[in-house]
Amino acid sequence: MERYHYFRQFHDISLADYHLLIENLQHRSFKKGDSIIVPGQIQRDLYFVKSGxxxxxFEGDKTYVIDFSYFPFLCAIAESFSFQVPSKYFLTCLTDSELEYISYEQLQGLLDQSQQIERLFRRMIEAMLAGMVDLHINLRAMTIEERYRVFCQRSPQLLHLVPHKYIAxxxxxxxTNFSKLFNQVKF
Structure with a gap:
């Protein structure tokens, strides 16, 4: 029921519609280092993180991290899944991961079948968009220490699960500056 309460933060979905959604989920396990999606591949399934x-x-002269996902969040390359186009990015497991998923076609059927599920996903996408805008602003308006503090308040568990070079x-x-912050700024 944790996921149900998470969903209700976005929309007051009924238990019946929640069960309609979760009854269509399948399970998949991934090992640390496994690629879920690689550039050029279309993401055909939307993942719900159970663990990991x-x-x-994306890769350039180094690895550029766009986002992290973990329970109870969705795990997706949004534009690849939403528009069924090839991804420009990697989606990689940093730890062993248990994910539930629904195919694009199944989800479209549920969205057509249930206004509540459609509204839930619309609200979740709106929240994701707002989060991306906030990150974009924070990267330009905050000092590195402020960014680090906000990250630590929002996702402190990642400091112990994710290589620091990726968080940086x-x-x-x-x-190097991230390492200094990690050693000096305590929570």
């Missing part, structure tokens, strides 16, 4: 940490990233990339902080 995943990372969306996500926050737009040089790994």
């Amino acid at each position: 940490v995943q990372m969306a990233s 990339s996500y926050l737009g902080i040089d790994p």
